[in-house]
Amino acid sequence: MNRNALKELVWKDIKAKYAGSLLGISWALINPLLMMLALNFAFSFVLKVSIKNYPLFILSALMPWIFFSSALTESAFSIINQSALLRQFNINKELIPLSSIFANFINFLFGFLIIFPVWAIFKLEVIRHIPALLLVLFLHLLFTVGLGLLLSALNVFFRDIGQLLGVLFMLWFWMTPVFYSAEMVPASIRGFFYFNPMVLYLVSYRAILFEARAVSGFLIMGMSLWACASLIFGLWVFRRLEPHFAKNI
DSSP: OHHHHHHHHHHHHHHHTTTOOSSGGHHHHHHHHHHHHHHHIIIIISSOOHHHHHHHHHHHHHHHHHHHHHHHHHHTHHHHHHHHHHHHHHOOHHHHHHHHHHHHHHHHHHHHHHHHHHHHHHHHHGGGGGGHHHHHHHHHHHHHHHHHHHHHHHHHHHHHHHHHHHHHHHHHHHSSHHHGGGGOOOOOHHHHTSSSSSHHHHHHHHHHTTTTOOOHHHHHHHHHHHHHHHHHHHHHHHHHHGGGGGGGO
């Protein structure tokens, strides 16, 4: 029952995202490509960052980042935006933020699968690391689900959270190696740099896609710990606050 309801909500979210759009789900690829071109111009041509195949370097981290930030932004407002649905039907409230996250994940995968052959042509060895890539995708999704549940619940009671997300993601973006490599961070602060969970995920994506090498055990362990902690804490907070949603939406 919940599975069918989740499928319907995810499909509804996808259709709503591209309602009236001529290009439809193609924007899943167009958006990161346009951002990549802007970053490539700023850092490759203006600031003269000397990284070979810089557009592919950017895309390997930018596409996962766009999924992450979009999924959390939409899930944070999901309970509030679907208040009429929640009043009208007795459905599992967790499905509302989950549908936003999964709709964005499907959107991400669509663009990702189209661009993946480019990485494979660039370095054929990437194909050998597909199992590791699937693991990174899964752990990244779990991490996002946990934070999405947390933010969707908290934003019902503290509406400032939704307003602060734009600023938070701007700061988080610049503190995460999307357009630069982790090795470019000064050695004196690199240890603290890895306390940013998105560093672990994006460095892992880049290791597989851009460098065609295996993900280290340190990164896998770190991603797994963050994913489990995020999911457990997010579910716990959501279920503690869920009985009080009706008074605040």
